[in-house]
Amino acid sequence: MSTHAQSAGPVDAALAGPAVIAARDLRKTFGGGSVVAVEDANFEIRPGEFISLVGPSGCGKSTLLRMVAGLLDRTSGSLTVHDAEVRGPHHSVAMMFQKPTLLDWRTSLENVLLPTEIAGRVTDADRHRAMDLLELAGLRDFAFSFPTQLSGGMQQRVALARLLQTGADILLLDEPFGALDEFTREHLNVELMRIVGEVNATTLFVTHNIAEAIFLADRVFVMTPRPGRIAGIVEVPFERPRPPSIQQGAEFNALVSRVRQTFGDRG
Amino acid sequence: MTDSSDLGPVPPGGRTRGVIARHVAILVTLLAAWEIACRMGWLDPLFFPYPSAILVGFWRLYVTQGNIWPHLGLTMAEVLAGFLAGSALGIALAVCVGLIDRLRRYLKPYVIVLEATPRIAIGPVIIAAFGFGWTSKTAIVMLVCFFAPFVNTLNGMVGVEPEKVSMFRSMGASKLQTFRKLMLPSALPEISAGLRLAMASALGGALVAEFIASNAGLGVLITQYTGTLNMSSAFVCVLTLSALGYFIFRSMEELDRILVFWTDRDRTARVSRRRLASWRARMGDDA
Numbered sequence: 001m002s003t004h005a006q007s008a009g010p011v012d013a014a015l016a017g018p019a020v021i022a023a024r025d026l027r028k029t030f031g032g033g034s035v036v037a038v039e040d041a042n043f044e045i046r047p048g049e050f051i052s053l054v055g056p057s058g059c060g061k062s063t064l065l066r067m068v069a070g071l072l073d074r075t076s077g078s079l080t081v082h083d084a085e086v087r088g089p090h091h092s093v094a095m096m097f098q099k100p101t102l103l104d105w106r107t108s109l110e111n112v113l114l115p116t117e118i119a120g121r122v123t124d125a126d127r128h129r130a131m132d133l134l135e136l137a138g139l140r141d142f143a144f145s146f147p148t149q150l151s152g153g154m155q156q157r158v159a160l161a162r163l164l165q166t167g168a169d170i171l172l173l174d175e176p177f178g179a180l181d182e183f184t185r186e187h188l189n190v191e192l193m194r195i196v197g198e199v200n201a202t203t204l205f206v207t208h209n210i211a212e213a214i215f216l217a218d219r220v221f222v223m224t225p226r227p228g229r230i231a232g233i234v235e236v237p238f239e240r241p242r243p244p245s246i247q248q249g250a251e252f253n254a255l256v257s258r259v260r261q262t263f264g265d266r267g
Numbered sequence: 268m269t270d271s272s273d274l275g276p277v278p279p280g281g282r283t284r285g286v287i288a289r290h291v292a293i294l295v296t297l298l299a300a301w302e303i304a305c306r307m308g309w310l311d312p313l314f315f316p317y318p319s320a321i322l323v324g325f326w327r328l329y330v331t332q333g334n335i336w337p338h339l340g341l342t343m344a345e346v347l348a349g350f351l352a353g354s355a356l357g358i359a360l361a362v363c364v365g366l367i368d369r370l371r372r373y374l375k376p377y378v379i380v381l382e383a384t385p386r387i388a389i390g391p392v393i394i395a396a397f398g399f400g401w402t403s404k405t406a407i408v409m410l411v412c413f414f415a416p417f418v419n420t421l422n423g424m425v426g427v428e429p430e431k432v433s434m435f436r437s438m439g440a441s442k443l444q445t446f447r448k449l450m451l452p453s454a455l456p457e458i459s460a461g462l463r464l465a466m467a468s469a470l471g472g473a474l475v476a477e478f479i480a481s482n483a484g485l486g487v488l489i490t491q492y493t494g495t496l497n498m499s500s501a502f503v504c505v506l507t508l509s510a511l512g513y514f515i516f517r518s519m520e521e522l523d524r525i526l527v528f529w530t531d532r533d534r535t536a537r538v539s540r541r542r543l544a545s546w547r548a549r550m551g552d553d554a
Contacts, residue, residue, distance in 0.1 A: 069437050095437045097430045104529045105452050107542050114448070118440045127550070144543040146535045166438065 018083070019044035020170060020202045021068060025077035028063050033075075036227035037063040040077070043221065043230065047169075050196065050203045050240065052213035052220045054259065060228020061206045065172050068204060069095045081170065091119070094168035098175045100155035102147040108134060108158045109143040115166040133161040136195055153177075153184040160192070164199060171196065171203045178207070186244060189216060193241045214255050215247055222262040232262035316499040321506070324499035335488065339507065342473055342485040345401055346515075349408020350469045354416040354462055356409070361420035366446065371421075382418070386411050387475050394480050404476045404484065411472035412465040419461030423454025456530055459523045466519050470512055 026041040038060040045051055053061040066072040067079060070089040079086045081093060094115070102111050112130040116122050134143050137157040147155055156176060163171055176192075177185040193216055196203050207213050213220050220234040234255060238246060246252050298318045304310045305317045312320075328335040364371045390407050397403035427450055435445045477486025485504050492501035528534040 066433075071433055071436055089437050089439045091439060093437070095434070097434060099428065099430050101428065101431045101434045103431075103449070103452065105455075105527075107539065109542075109546075115438050117448070118435075118438050118444055124550070144539050144546065146529055146539055148529060148532070148535055149539065 018046075019080075020047050020049075020082060021045040021204075022080045023077065024079075026064075026067070026074055026079050027076045028060070028067060028072065029075045038067070039227040039229040041230050043233070045202060045204070047202055048200050049219065050193075050205065050217045052217035053204065053206045053223055054208065054210055054213035054220055055223030055228075055263075056208060056225055058228070059223040059225040061223050062174055063228065064223075065095070065174050065204060065206050068170075069093055069172050071095075091166070092168050093170045093172060094163050094166040095172040096159055096163045096174065096176045098178045100147065100152070100159045102155055102158055102162075104147050107144045107146055108139060108150070108161075111147070111158055112162045112165050114162060130161070130165055133164050134158070136164070136198070137161040138191070151184075152180050153188060156180065156188065157191075160195065164195070164201075169201055171201045173203065173205045175206055175208070185212075190241075190244060192216065197241050210256055210259050211247060211252075214252065214259065215242065215244070220255075220259060222259055224263060234258050234262070312498075313496060314498060316502060320499040321502045324503040325506075328500060328503050335485075335504070335507065338483055338485050338488045338504075339511075341401060341483050342470075342477070343511070345404040345408055345473045345476075345484065346469045349405045349473065350412045350466055352405070353409035353412030353469075354465050357413040357415070357417035357461070357465075358420045358458060361417045361424065362446075362451075365421055365424035365450065366442070378417070382414055386414075386472070390476055390479050394476070399480055399482050401483075404473055404481065407476040408469050408472045411468050415464035415468075416458060416461040419457040419464075420454055423457035424450045426457075427453045456527045459526050463516075463519045463523065466515055467512075470508065470515065474508070 022044045023041045026038060027036070028038040029036050041064065053064060055061050063072060067074050068081065068086065070086050070093065074086075081090055084090075103114070106114070109127070109130055112133060113122055113126060116126045116130070131140065131143060134140050137160055139154060139157050139161065142150060142154060142158075147158070150158065159176070163173075173192075177188050180188065189212060205213070205216055214234070214236055217236055218240070220236060221230050222232045222234060223229065224231040236255060237251075301310070301315075302318050305312045305315065316324075364374055387407075389410060393406050393410070394403045397406055431449060431453070432445065435449055440448070473484070474486040474489075477484040478490060481487050485508060489501050489504045492498070492504065524531060524534055528538050
């Protein structure tokens, strides 16, 4: 289990401060305990960290994310966000899904303003902020377009702006660009890294693409299925933001091999 | 007549005017053929009156005698009242059922049985209960107009993508907010389709109800005229119903286009431009 030792590496020590998200023996079973979706997960995530959860489908990465979002109850163990046990959806946590989940009858701007509307009254300041976020997502010219007028990639950008409009400091992304083509996805990953860096959010990013997981993250949680567990944590020693070209480097390839090995360790 | 398709781009309205002219030509030809068929004795004018006689009949029923108006008014009132009450009830009940899972489970078998029952079979029962007047007709139209909006509203609400529901939950939305901002608008295209179905059957429902037993309405008028072999007048009533049905169909289509604009490309673009304009009027020119 050489990968486990990695979690106490130099990058971890460099990120000081209390944990934003902490799990202790976190466990989730379905069907009265017959299916173990997440088995005894233990981790701490620091402010501003970007974590990728990578693994094949059925490894419990989405389940883990939904528990952090407060959308799913845990079976046992402890899960805290900002030192408080998670007991349901929390305003400091926002989630983005694989589908854009935009409302077709609302313009981009109105979609971005949805979280504000749900929280209370919408002021002109909120509207300007939403406009700024659309600008950040590169969509200012499409603020008054409806989702059906936008491409899949643009729709996910709107969803990203909406995610930021919540004002949450913890962002959960469940394969957000998984339904898009390779080129759009790569482009949006670079954009995501820039935007998340600008707002300095703590991010949990779920993917089944190893290169994508490493490219984006400070640390990669490698998850394996049946039972779903975190088999290892791989540190990524590059500064963020990073150019896509680092993916051709030898050091990057070594990281890819290490993640693959972690899967391999489990047979 | 020139064929505009050979002349390249057509000025706006030019093609539609050509199409209308062609439609009128076809209609006139058909009517002329009918008139000739009657005059040559190929069609029995006793059952298929001359188009010219029908035209005269229109003048008689609408102007000189003017006796169609109260019947037309009554039938329209029955249709409208029954449609509004029936579809409102259908949508309201579907919303309740959609929001309360337990209610859905217990109500479903009844709905299926009732839906499988031909609505008009209950017609005589309703007439026996409510009498020969407009109340029984309105009640029958209500019954006819209940199911399509009910079933469609329920389907629309149940069919909302679970990820969207999760998104609302993760934003901390209340049940009411989720209903108002997600479930209801998501179901709107289906609700609108249900309303169109209901409206399409409303007119037929009212007529059949009037055929069963009544003292006034277009259905009664048709029965009376046919009974006395006054076919041209009966045809005036039928054609009036055609026009009414067409008018209803078109207005429901228009309502659909306004209500669910986002399913239509051009309309979406238009609404988009309108939103931009109102933002500029409000916030200044920074968009």
